[in-house]
């Protein structure tokens with residue numbers, strides 16, 4: 277056997293999973309199609325990731341958090357959710373919960389760089405950069421991953437973390453349900469004239485949604501979601517008009533806003549794999565569940581799933597039993613499905629509810645915001661889900 281585990285994809289989920297096995301004594305091969313330089317110096321991609329307390333705890337335990345400068349991990353103290361043109365907001369406040377912030381925001385490229393640096397410090401991980409997987413064969417005794425340069429790597433388990441459009445998931449015949457929202461998410465950074473006070477805004481305007489997330493100093497991360505046919509207009513709008521338009525849509529709350537980064541566009545497609553495992557094969561990260569970003573759960577779920585799988589694998593290793601056994605993978609699937617299905621369905625439900633501009637739905641939205649604000653049990657469940665302070669999300673009702 278060349279290694280114990282082969283991980284396909286050195287994105288935030290694959291890197292996190294490899295790090296979770298740091299002291300396991302297991303030999304890990306980590307494959308990515310990007311070059312070593314691209315992995316070491318990931319470019320800014322416009323994504324600023326809201327991390328829950330649970331993710332922060334995992335990144336701290338992996339030694340990754342200490343690699344991120346405090347200025348690169350500003351916190352969210354309050355979140356305000358608004359609907360349409362109304363200034364009424366559903367408000368979640370850190371002071372009302374059991375933690376001193378609702379979460380932290382770290383840029384995706386900063387997370388990737390810190391994870392990669394930490395992985396390079398491990399002696400049990402062997403990196404195969406600039407490499408694509410051309411085939412996978414698994415049987416009762418081993419898994420063989422064939423690389424595009426003709427080499428093949430044998431191990432006892434393959435873990436796929438190769439994005440929501442995972443090629444390896446397809447190679448292993450695992451189906452996935454996909455929801456194409458027909459919308460695009462456009463992200464960028466702005467400088468604002470007035471301080472944001474570490475308040476995050478989620479504004480469900482009619483037709484478009486706008487999130488303004490607090491970054492360090494007087495800067496904010498902007499997340500616009502709009503129907504796909506508005507993509508070119510928003511992406512190509514000249515900077516002055518873009519700034520004016522944004523400021524007006526945000527009702528001038530932070531004064532003048534000035535674009536300080538490139539704009540990036542992501543088509544919105546949610547993906548949930550029907551199964552998270554096959555023979556000697558498991559899915560983690562977006563390859564298992566690719567979320568709509570509105571509830572900011574994608575990487576948080578990816579990291580908690582990676583932790584679940586790593587815990588199962590290490591328990592098997594310490595009992596000297598097969599780390600690729602089907603029973604182990606089934607347990608991982610059961611635990612991760614229990615967490616992801618309600619969040620995935622709930623998020624898609626929220627998207628449908630807040631992007632449906634028929635009059636009765638608009639009225640229902642207003643009622644829901646007011647009700648949630650005034651019903652502490654509902655608000656408490658949502659806040660718990662946002663922060664996940666103890667590391668385990670309480671079960672959500674299947675529909676919000």
Ligand SMILES: Cc1cc2nc3c(=O)[nH]c(=O)nc-3n(C[C@H](O)[C@H](O)[C@H](O)COP(=O)(O)OP(=O)(O)OC[C@H]3O[C@@H](n4cnc5c(N)ncnc54)[C@H](O)[C@@H]3O)c2cc1C
Nearest residue numbers: 285287288289308309326438439561562572573574575576
């Ligand atoms: C606009 C936006 C905002 C978001 N905001 C949040 C947020 O606030 N909070 C949150 O938790 N999440 C958020 N997310 C989700 C988060 O970015 C993803 O969940 C996370 O990046 C997924 O990591 P991953 O490692 O699973 O996949 P990816 O980041 O897609 O990485 C996959 C890796 O696999 C490699 N790869 C792909 N195919 C192959 C192959 N065939 N062979 C070898 N290597 C391969 C790629 O090169 C890449 O390195 C957001 C996403 C978007 C688009």
